[in-house]
Amino acid sequence: MPDLNLEQILPDQMETALERLQPSERVQNGFSVGAIHVAIFGQSAMDVALVKPLEPFRRECGCCDIGINVEWLPSISRPGGEAVFDSGTTWRLHEADGEFAFDFHSPGRSSDPFKRLIIDRNFRSAALQMNGAYFASLDSVPEPLGYPLDELLIMHRLTQEQAIELHGAGIVRANGEANLFIGHSGAGKSTTTRLWTAMEDVEVLSDDRIIVRRDGNISAVQTPRMATGNHGEHGVLRLRDRLASPIGHSAQDDRQRMRMYGTPWHGEAVYASPNSAPLTRIFVLEHGHGNVITPLNPSQAVAELFARSFVPFHQHEYVDSALGFLEELANAVPVYRYAFEPDKRAVEKIRNFHD
Numbered sequence: 001m002p003d004l005n006l007e008q009i010l011p012d013q014m015e016t017a018l019e020r021l022q023p024s025e026r027v028q029n030g031f032s033v034g035a036i037h038v039a040i041f042g043q044s045a046m047d048v049a050l051v052k053p054l055e056p057f058r059r060e061c062g063c064c065d066i067g068i069n070v071e072w073l074p075s076i077s078r079p080g081g082e083a084v085f086d087s088g089t090t091w092r093l094h095e096a097d098g099e100f101a102f103d104f105h106s107p108g109r110s111s112d113p114f115k116r117l118i119i120d121r122n123f124r125s126a127a128l129q130m131n132g133a134y135f136a137s138l139d140s141v142p143e144p145l146g147y148p149l150d151e152l153l154i155m156h157r158l159t160q161e162q163a164i165e166l167h168g169a170g171i172v173r174a175n176g177e178a179n180l181f182i183g184h185s186g187a188g189k190s191t192t193t194r195l196w197t198a199m200e201d202v203e204v205l206s207d208d209r210i211i212v213r214r215d216g217n218i219s220a221v222q223t224p225r226m227a228t229g230n231h232g233e234h235g236v237l238r239l240r241d242r243l244a245s246p247i248g249h250s251a252q253d254d255r256q257r258m259r260m261y262g263t264p265w266h267g268e269a270v271y272a273s274p275n276s277a278p279l280t281r282i283f284v285l286e287h288g289h290g291n292v293i294t295p296l297n298p299s300q301a302v303a304e305l306f307a308r309s310f311v312p313f314h315q316h317e318y319v320d321s322a323l324g325f326l327e328e329l330a331n332a333v334p335v336y337r338y339a340f341e342p343d344k345r346a347v348e349k350i351r352n353f354h355d
Helices: 011-019 052-057 132-136 149-160 189-199 298-307 316-332 344-351
Strands: 027-033 036-042 066-073 082-086 091-096 099-104 115-120 125-131 163-172 178-182 203-206 209-214 218-222 239-243 258-262 276-278 281-287 292-295 335-340
Touching (some): 027 052, 036 149, 066 149, 099 149, 115 149, 125 132, 149 163, 149 209, 163 189, 163 258, 163 316, 178 189, 178 209, 189 344, 203 209, 203 276, 281 298, 335 344
Parallel strands (some): 036 066, 066 125, 281 335
Antiparallel strands (some): 099 115, 163 203, 163 209, 209 258, 218 239, 258 276, 292 335
């Protein structure tokens, strides 16, 4: 199968070159973060290549939650529709015709986006458009799934499920005890990770971003629209459709039945594991004296968790869904405030702690 050599293709020749690649030549790849399975389809190995942080999260394609079709265009014009959000740096969000368009920009270069992700409102099927003219002028290899697209994709899909991404470090002990230490930047997540790994054989799921969701999901299979250039064809990609709330299930039944997952988006300590573990307890980190652990009631816990969560605020229903899940989480798992001192005594305090 021929690969595209963008350095040898002029922008006005890009469309002709792309037309020579037939659908039968499409290749695929996949990854999974936080039990969200993503399948990527493209016309060359470059289209579906995973960036280095995603490599440990690679998985075989099959049933998936999100399907992405990568396509190359001669250029990408400025978007129409309603402007929804501007990050102020690398990406902007627009909404039109019932779909979202995430535009990714390179500061200081072209005003046109170098790639655009068009995705349905349920965050299931998407077209990732690559700007051929932009990449033809560069020496670097394009990375269709490069950050922050991967995190934005997962974070928005979580709004459709009983799950959330938290600013925290997940540490699993050999005895199965799994503690989540959440905190703002500078609160001590990476420091806590280093202290634990120096004193005990633990698995660190992440030192910065953790996904929490119910431990166990019911899934069915459906066939949605396959994302294509004209958004009018249907494919055979099978997507999983989870049931958010099994009948007769209560928050009390979920006690010790929340699970935390590692993510590719690590912090200073550079820990990023594709594994997961049943969540034992949550500690809200803050600097203090004497390593004091204070239990939080559910309403206090929800407020602290929400302040350290990654939630798309551009849609009120996403915020409502996040708060609902955090209330369930706070009723299912004990949450504590931990005012700690950054030395081995902080670890010993948790090792000897009992709810």
